[in-house]
Amino acid sequence: MEKRKMSVFQLTIITMVNMLGSGIIMLPAKLAAVGSISVLSWLVTLTGAMSLAYIYARLGTYGHNRKNGMGGYSENTFGKFGNFLINYSYGISLIFANVAIAVAAVGYGSTFLGWDLSSTDIVIWTIIILLIATFANYWGPRVTGRIGSVTVWFVIIPVGFIAIFGWFWFSGHTFATSWNPHHLNLWSGITESVPITLWSFLGLESAASNSDAVENPERNVPIAVLGGTLAAGIIYILSTNVAQGIIGHAALAKSNAPFGLVYASILSPFFGKLVMAMMTISCIGALLGWQFTISENFRVSAVAGYFPKFFKLVNAHGAPFVGMLTIMIIEFILSFMTINPTLNEQFNQLVNLAVVLNLVPYLLCMASLKVTEVNQMKLGCEVPFHRTTMFIAFIAGIYSIYSMYACGIDILAAGSLVVFFGMLVYGLIADRFTGFTL
Template sequence: MSGTNSKMSVWELMILTAVNMIGAGIILLPASLAEVGGISVLSWGITTFCSTCLAYAFAKCGMYSTRPGGMSGYAEYIFGTAGNFLCCYVYTVSILVSNVAIALSAVGYGATCLDISLGAVPTCLYTIAVIWLTTVPNFSGAGITGRIGGITIFGVLIPVFIIATAGWFFFSPSLYIANWNVQHLPFSQGIQQSVVMTLWAFLGLESACVNADAVENPERNVPIAVLGGTLGSAIIYILSTNVIFGMLPAADVAQSNAPFGLVFAYMFGPVAGKVVMALMCIACLGSLLGWQFTGGNIYRAAAAKGFYPSLLARVNRFGAPVTGMVIAGIIQTGLSLMTISPSLNEQFEALTNLAVITNVIPYFFCMAAMEFIMIKAGHGRREELRLPMIASFMGSLYTMYACYAAGADAMMAAALVFFFGLTLYGFLAPSFEK
């Protein structure tokens, strides 16, 4: 299907939502969680429940909102044009930073697969190449993104399914107990240290809402895609990470740049480990492809509102916002150059910390707006609002706790980004009044 009428199906949108989470979140996740140990499963439980609450509230917004732009459109209901602009601006920053982090992780995984030791400059150049490799295919419109994502997701699903099934034959309960709390932390501190990592894994649950304009029958399909993608991803995360803790010492997993490859090498030999590394790298590329498309829709909707230059609203004959994606690619290239570091892990951590906090700021806007959106749509009866309001409140509390757990440095950087957005809005506000 071609032209501006090309739309995603509910299955393609669910795949895009899952790919945006799984591809970026899982390939390095076991190594990060291994620094805390199996106790991180408590964080998984909390994050899964609260992310489902967020997803349910987002689904309600997607069902009843009549304004374009996804989360920024939801924010406008009660925060007006300022809320729309700030939500869109902060989310834009998050996507740009996250995309560089995802590209960087793909390069690191690929280098490990090929047994290549990359310095800072080659790592940066390969990261830039990955950014453009995942930007150009989106020029063919929404359909191609869903189809490619539907293929690359198997680069994660197949290895994870094998680990979640065959891995139990290699599972050692005594080793799992030894890996349970490697730093001997109190439960509360163990959860605090791992909750941001688990939240990073779930970033992207709002993708179906952001891309609501690109899907057939959004009132029906957006809620299905949001909840299905979130719950499916949660099952994959919990099964895979916990099996690994019963197979290898946590210290070995924590030091690995390719933890799934390490596990498969242990189970089936080094060749299998290399194959899995390659599959995971491809899955990461598919995730980045989805995020580049999601970003393009954000920039287009913002330009249509007058927040960004009008050229970002231009689309080609396939309905793809090519100009916006090209400009985003240029910005991401600049971010890659600005964050060159001798340590890939340090560069990745700096990017993800900022990405997490800036990503969840719009969550607060949307959770606050959900009740009003439902009331405006004629669904304001108490029995209709009760469960959505509980979900939005629980999601907001969890997001606030995750911001606290991220630490002072990440919060400071995100605050500066947000305050700069206030300044930008001050310059633009007169044009909106006209």
């Protein structure tokens, strides 16, 4: 019996919920550090994110590409090297992102418990949370998925409440006073905020992964992906900006638990503590899912011959646990390498590194669209709005390059070194794909 397909509305909701994870919980603090002028960066990022999401939805409707994910899209244009580089850059970016999520969990948890942590304490607790997230994945994807489907609501509910009802406590004067505290020009005010706003949309590339589960995917997947991305963006914009109209930018920028601070201000310290606890749990739940996602990415890459064979090993529950332990050790090392005097500074550095590396797959996929669609046309398939789609892919590509620049020269240089090292690694294994081996 054929499995019942999802409606376009159901897929839209799933797409939105997938993006409304732990990425938002530190946003008010990071944006307050720039000022409420950061609202302008949301307009830029939302345009870029929707362009990226549409192209991924478009690529996801071509079944032969969907089987190999982003690497399959890139291979059409850049060959095996493009496939490798996407898997490599995406995997490393998720490792940085996971450490950032763990740091965010430490921020909310320590504020909830009233702990004043040193930089070394932050690293130690980050490692403890990564340990918990890794070993909780031992029982496989089914258990991980069930936990994540519950804990994600621990962030969606408080953030959604602020986005809708927070305006009752919103002060136009507070928002205006926080507009541009550092007297940045318009370009700098937008650019400073782009990396952290894009961070909240990371994962949009997975939004088209349910193409087979919806009726008429050629029509409904782009609608659902764009609708879900837009809905998530509206919630991000409303919740972060209303927070800046409730709490002054100075206090908000220094907070390790900004949404908890907002709730303590508008309701009571009890509700502030409750939200801190909820978001700590949500972060850990999200971390479970992302730890599994990374290990699965490495496993698939190992099957393709890009990564060492031990990443292919799975336990009796279907979890690639050996690879997961290896990734955990790398995350421990990164936790120490990115140590900073304050939690916010460490979080910011990790986010920027994750964003830069995640933009490499974005760029390669945008650049692969034309060849992919031309191949479809050669096969006799209908490819509607090809020229319009190519223009959107170009805009998404330019946005990706701009976002790399916005992360800063030092972060861009560090990310480039990671990519260059990947090129060296590929050179050592390229003979596997040429057919000429010793």
